[in-house]
Amino acid sequence: MLPFFGFLAVFLIVPTVTVIIGAFQDGETGGFTMGNIEALGSSAAIDTLRKSLLLSGSTALLGGVLGAVLAYLIVSLGPRSILRRTTLSIAGVLAQFGGVTLAFAWISLLGFSGLLTVVLRDGIGFDIYGTGWLYGLKGLIVVYTYFQVPLMVIVFTPALEGLRPQLKEAAVNLGATNFQYWRMVGIPLLTPAFLGSVLLLFANAFAAYATAAILVSQGNPIVPLLIRSALTSEVLLGQQNLGFALATEMIVVVAIVMGLYALLLRRTSRWLR
Amino acid sequence: MRHGAGFRVVRAVLLGLFALYFFLPLISMANFSVQGKGPLEGEITFHYYAELVRNEDLRSAIVSSLLLAAFTVLLMVVLLVPTMIWVRLRTPGLSRTVEFLCLLPLTxxxxxxxxxxxxxxTWVNYLLGDSPQVLVFAYVVLVLPYSYRSIDSALSAIDVTTLAEAARSLGAGWTTVITRIVMPNIVSGVLGAAFIAIALxxxxxxxxxLLHYDTMPVALAAIYKSETSTAIAGAFASIVLISLLLLGLSFFNRSKAPDVGGQKA
Structure with missing residues (x-):
C-alpha cells in the first residue's frame, strides 16, 4: 500500500508537478516568470501548435470515420463469427503498434526505395515519393491514421454492440426504411459515443511522439518534436524551461480533450446497453 | 440480423481493402528485411536477421530490452497486486483513488x-548506477493503466473477501492470504497484465x-541510416514477437468468458 503510493508520488506526481512549476520558472535564476508561457505565444510556437492540432484533428476524424465503418462491418458479421474475433484481436495489436517499428514499416513501403514506391515507379511510371512528403506533416497524417483506425474499432465496437436490435425492429414495424432508421434512430444514438471516441483518438495522436521522432528529419512541425529540440538544444540557455512550458501546454490540451470525453461518456451510457 | 447478398459483397470488398491497408506496410517490411543489398544484391537472405545477434551493440541492446521487460513485470506485480488486494479487503474507500492514480498515466x-x-x-542514477535497467521505474508507470485493468477484472471475477476470511479463520497471515490464496485465483489476470507490459x-x-539509454528500439533507430536492412529486420522481428504476445493475451482473455454472446469487447 505505502510503497505503491510512494512509488507513484516519485515517478508520476513529482515529474508532472516539476513540469508545471518549471513552466513558470526562470531558467537561470529560478525565480517566478511568465516569460516561458509568453514564449508559447510566439509565431513559431503557435504555428507548431496549429500543425499539431491539425494532425491530431485530421487523423482523429479520418481514423474515426474509417474505424466506425470497419467496426460496423465487423459487428455485422454476427457475434459468433470467427472472422469477427480475429479482426478484433488484430485491431487490439495494431492499436498498440507505433514508435520505431511503425515508422520503419511505412518507410519500407513508401520511402525512396520502398516496395510501393518502386512498384509504381517501375510499373506505371508514377512517382508516389514526390519530394519526400512521407517525412513531413502529410506523411505523419498517413502514418498516424494507421494506428487510429484500429483504436477506433476497439473503443467504438462496444457502442455498436449496445445498439439494441429491438430498436430497429420497432422502427421497421412503424414503417421506417433502413435509411430512416439510421438517420432518426441509429446515428443520433451513436453520435455521443462516436464523438467521445474521436476525442480519445485526438488525445492519442496529440500525445504521440516516437513515430514522429523517427520519421521527421527536418524541422519541428509538431509540439512533441519542439519539446525534444528544447530539451536537447544547447544553443540557448533556459531552453529547458521553454520545454516545461510546452509540456504544460500539452497537459492542458489533453486535459481539456479528456474532460470533454468524460462528459460525453456520461451521455453515451444512457441509451446503449 | 439478416443481410442481403449485395451487402455481403460490399462488406467483403471493404474488409479486403482494410486488410490490404493494414498488411501492406507489414508485408513490405518483411520483404525489405530479406532482400539482399550490396554484395548480396538480388538474393533472398536472412543475413540481416543474423546481423541482429552478430552486432555487439545491437545484441546488448536487445538483452537490455528483454531484461527490462522482465524487471518491469516483476516490479509491477510486486507493487500492484498486494495493493489492489489490500484495497479490496481492508480499505475499499481508497479504491477510487487507486483507480484514478492507475489510470492517470493515460492522461x-x-x-x-x-x-x-x-x-x-539524477537521484536514481546516483543511488542505483547508470544502467538501462533503471528505466524499469518509468516503465512500471507506463504499463500501470493496462495492468490495472487486467488485474482488476480478474479480482472482480472472484469473491476475494470470502476467500480471505476463510483463510484468516484457519490461521493464515496476510502474506499467506495474498500470495497463496488470492494470487493463484487471479493468475490469468496477472499473466494478461504481464503480457501487455512486455509488449509495451x-x-x-x-x-x-530522451533519457539516453540504449534499448532495442533506440539501437535500431540509431543504425537505421547506415544499416537500414538490419534495422528493419530487427523492427520486424520485434513486431512479430509483440503481436504474438498481444494475440496470446486476447485469446487468453477470451477463454475466461465461456459465452461469446455476453462478452464485452
Missing amino acids: VPPLVIVVGITNVY VLGEYVFAS
Whole structure:
C-alpha cells in the first residue's frame, strides 16, 4: 500500500508537478516568470501548435470515420463469427503498434526505395515519393491514421454492440426504411459515443511522439518534436524551461480533450446497453 | 440480423481493402528485411536477421530490452497486486483513488513525464548506477493503466473477501492470504497484465531515447541510416514477437468468458 503510493508520488506526481512549476520558472535564476508561457505565444510556437492540432484533428476524424465503418462491418458479421474475433484481436495489436517499428514499416513501403514506391515507379511510371512528403506533416497524417483506425474499432465496437436490435425492429414495424432508421434512430444514438471516441483518438495522436521522432528529419512541425529540440538544444540557455512550458501546454490540451470525453461518456451510457 | 447478398459483397470488398491497408506496410517490411543489398544484391537472405545477434551493440541492446521487460513485470506485480488486494479487503474507500492514480498515466502524455523526470533520474542514477535497467521505474508507470485493468477484472471475477476470511479463520497471515490464496485465483489476470507490459516495454522509445539509454528500439533507430536492412529486420522481428504476445493475451482473455454472446469487447 505505502510503497505503491510512494512509488507513484516519485515517478508520476513529482515529474508532472516539476513540469508545471518549471513552466513558470526562470531558467537561470529560478525565480517566478511568465516569460516561458509568453514564449508559447510566439509565431513559431503557435504555428507548431496549429500543425499539431491539425494532425491530431485530421487523423482523429479520418481514423474515426474509417474505424466506425470497419467496426460496423465487423459487428455485422454476427457475434459468433470467427472472422469477427480475429479482426478484433488484430485491431487490439495494431492499436498498440507505433514508435520505431511503425515508422520503419511505412518507410519500407513508401520511402525512396520502398516496395510501393518502386512498384509504381517501375510499373506505371508514377512517382508516389514526390519530394519526400512521407517525412513531413502529410506523411505523419498517413502514418498516424494507421494506428487510429484500429483504436477506433476497439473503443467504438462496444457502442455498436449496445445498439439494441429491438430498436430497429420497432422502427421497421412503424414503417421506417433502413435509411430512416439510421438517420432518426441509429446515428443520433451513436453520435455521443462516436464523438467521445474521436476525442480519445485526438488525445492519442496529440500525445504521440516516437513515430514522429523517427520519421521527421527536418524541422519541428509538431509540439512533441519542439519539446525534444528544447530539451536537447544547447544553443540557448533556459531552453529547458521553454520545454516545461510546452509540456504544460500539452497537459492542458489533453486535459481539456479528456474532460470533454468524460462528459460525453456520461451521455453515451444512457441509451446503449 | 439478416443481410442481403449485395451487402455481403460490399462488406467483403471493404474488409479486403482494410486488410490490404493494414498488411501492406507489414508485408513490405518483411520483404525489405530479406532482400539482399550490396554484395548480396538480388538474393533472398536472412543475413540481416543474423546481423541482429552478430552486432555487439545491437545484441546488448536487445538483452537490455528483454531484461527490462522482465524487471518491469516483476516490479509491477510486486507493487500492484498486494495493493489492489489490500484495497479490496481492508480499505475499499481508497479504491477510487487507486483507480484514478492507475489510470492517470493515460492522461499525462509519456513525453511530459520524461520532461519532468530528469531530476528524479539524477537521484536514481546516483543511488542505483547508470544502467538501462533503471528505466524499469518509468516503465512500471507506463504499463500501470493496462495492468490495472487486467488485474482488476480478474479480482472482480472472484469473491476475494470470502476467500480471505476463510483463510484468516484457519490461521493464515496476510502474506499467506495474498500470495497463496488470492494470487493463484487471479493468475490469468496477472499473466494478461504481464503480457501487455512486455509488449509495451519492448517497443518503448520515448523514455529510452530522451533519457539516453540504449534499448532495442533506440539501437535500431540509431543504425537505421547506415544499416537500414538490419534495422528493419530487427523492427520486424520485434513486431512479430509483440503481436504474438498481444494475440496470446486476447485469446487468453477470451477463454475466461465461456459465452461469446455476453462478452464485452
